[in-house]
Amino acid sequence: MDATHDADELDVSRSEHDDGWTVAVDLHPVDDDAVTVELLGDTAVVAVDTALYHTEYDVSLPAADGTASLNNGVLVVSGDA
Numbered sequence: 229m230d231a232t233h234d235a236d237e238l239d240v241s242r243s244e245h246d247d248g249w250t251v252a253v254d255l256h257p258v259d260d261d262a263v264t265v266e267l268l269g270d271t272a273v274v275a276v277d278t279a280l281y282h283t284e285y286d287v288s289l290p291a292a293d294g295t296a297s298l299n300n301g302v303l304v305v306s307g308d309a
Contacts, residue, residue, distance in 0.1 A: 238285055248308045249290045256301035265296045265303060272296060272305050 239254040251272070255263060258276055266273045272287040272294075287305070294307035 238287070240287060242290070244290065244309075246309065248306060249294075250304060250306045251287065251289055251294075253285075253287055253303040253305075254301065255298075255303055258301055260298050260301065263298055263303070265298065265305075267294055267296060267305070272303070274303060 241250075241252045243250050253272075253274065255274070255276070258278065262276055262278045264275045264277070266275075267289075269292045270289045272289055274285040274287060276283050276285075287303075289305055289307070291307050294305045296303060296305045298304075
């Protein structure tokens with residue numbers, strides 16, 4: 229399956245703090261090696277590429293300046309206020 233989907237299909241958590249913001253996306257059960265993330269302005273483009281499944285998700289971010297990390301199927305994008 230090749231498609232682009234909105235983040236509505238994912239478990240996304242957004243929070244804002246005094247010093248910044250965090251967006252967490254649960255991609256489980258996908259292995260970290262099958263995921264690539266590209267930050268384009270205020271959007272994180274999350275690509276999943278496995279032997280049986282190929283798709284992209286667009287995740288809206290509160291601001292354009294963020295950093296991404298992926299650990300155990302959880303993508304975390306955070307930025308400063």
